[in-house]
Amino acid sequence: MTDLPEPVAERRGVRLRVLRDDLHHPELPGNKWRKLKYNLLAAREQGHAALLTFGGAYSNHLAAVATAGRLYGFRTIGIVRGDELEPHNPTLTACAAQGMQLHFVSREDYRRRHDAAWLADVLQRLGPAYVLPEGGTNALAVRGCAEIVSELEAAHEPFDALTVACGTGGTLAGLVLGSQGHQQVVGVSALKGSGGSLRAEVERWVQQTAGRTFGNWELRTEFHFGGYARYSVPLLAFIEQFYQRHGVLLDPVYTGKLLYGTLALVEAGHFPRGSTVVAVHTGGLQGWAGFAARFGVRPPAAV
Known part of the structure; x- marks a missing residue:
């Protein structure tokens, strides 16, 4: 204080x-660690080896999940809003360096992230994962x-x-x-x-x-x-x-x-x-x- x-x-x-x-x-400053703490425990208890989440190209949340995956042994998947641009910006570069698999979707598809059928299709293609919402709030x-x-x-x-x-x-x-x-x-x-x-x-x-x-x-x-x-x-x-x-x-x-x-x-x-x-x-x-x-x-x- x-x-x-x-x-x-x-x-x-x-x-x-x-x-x-x-x-x-x-390495997980502020509210990002607090939001992830019990979610990581739940993911482990449920037997998940991967975390999947959503964010924009400069998302603090994506960066935090990538770091958490490296620290606690989870594979991480980031669904990124918008087209992929090369080279990646500093946030996405850091995410990839920590092992996060980045998948870019259109803004229209991104708006469907709460749709159960759309999400089920994503998980079928990318593999089973513990799903964290955009921003990490649950x-x-x-x-x-x-x-x-x-x-x-x-x-x-x-x-x-x-x-x-x-x-x-x-x-x-x-x-x-x-x-x-x-x-x-x-x-x-x-x-x-x-x-x-x-x-x-x-x-x-x-x-x-x-x-x-x-x-x-x-x-x-x-x-x-x-x-x-x-x-x-x-x-x-x-x-x-x-x-x-x-x-x-x-x-x-x-x-x-x-x-x-x-x-x-x-x-x-x-x-x-x-x-x-x-x-x-x-x-x-x-x-x-x-x-x-x-x-x-x-x-x-x-x-």
């Missing part, structure tokens, strides 16, 4: 901290992310609110599950225009895992900076300034938006004076390689 002595927090009487969950596992992933709260409590790290970046909503659902309605939980969406569907997904996962819903959480949708993985000069400037102030590297897809949004909410008086707010750093730093390849933009630590 790292304190963030930000002037805006001091003015508002808020103790602002960041949970360095990106340092939790040496009930077991939510259970793993809920352990963030229990670990904080076990370490006697009191807090009044947690903030976290959201893509599929699995980590947010896990924090809601772990908090059991006791602390405030705020999700900062990295996607544009997904508020309604993302809220519904979080509610569904919480209901499925807890058997009930809770009213202690909210989703903020105003800090997306143009949409998922969009290039944004103001966001990159914020990430560089944050690194200079604290020595903590953020990424432009998730955690940069998270800390920008968290500070904006502190400034707006969203958190009561005297409260401790913990922003959860969920990793995603491998995404910088994609930004460097596409836009020539490199992280502050590399400047």
Whole structure:
């Protein structure tokens, strides 16, 4: 845990901290390890030798599954959205180097990934495998992310609110599950225009895992900076300034938006004076390689 002595927090009487969950596992940082933990156990218990999953060409999730396969002895298969382009980008190059078999499908076919018949055909062609959803979110992933709260409590790290970046909503659902309605939980969406569907997904996962819903959480949708993985000069400037102030590297897809949004909410008086707010750093730093390849933009630590 790292304190963030930000002037805006001091003015508002808020103790602002960041949970360095990106340092939790040496090769599977942040929420990716937490989402995979119980899924890997389930795959082993069910006798699977392979993991199959889905993602875009720059997916943190694909990279994490490829790494998990190498570390824990699973063959890995990645179904990648879109046409194959040579040479592969840094993310897919790293996936292949760790043994992941990459299969590229059209965007139309990719939209069928939830279709049982289509998936059965894929498994028949590629072999039996434990199937992980895009982004890694399922009930077991939510259970793993809920352990963030229990670990904080076990370490006697009191807090009044947690903030976290959201893509599929699995980590947010896990924090809601772990908090059991006791602390405030705020999700900062990295996607544009997904508020309604993302809220519904979080509610569904919480209901499925807890058997009930809770009213202690909210989703903020105003800090997306143009949409998922969009290039944004103001966001990159914020990430560089944050690194200079604290020595903590953020990424432009998730955690940069998270800390920008968290500070904006502190400034707006969203958190009561005297409260401790913990922003959860969920990793995603491998995404910088994609930004460097596409836009020539490199992280502050590399400047």
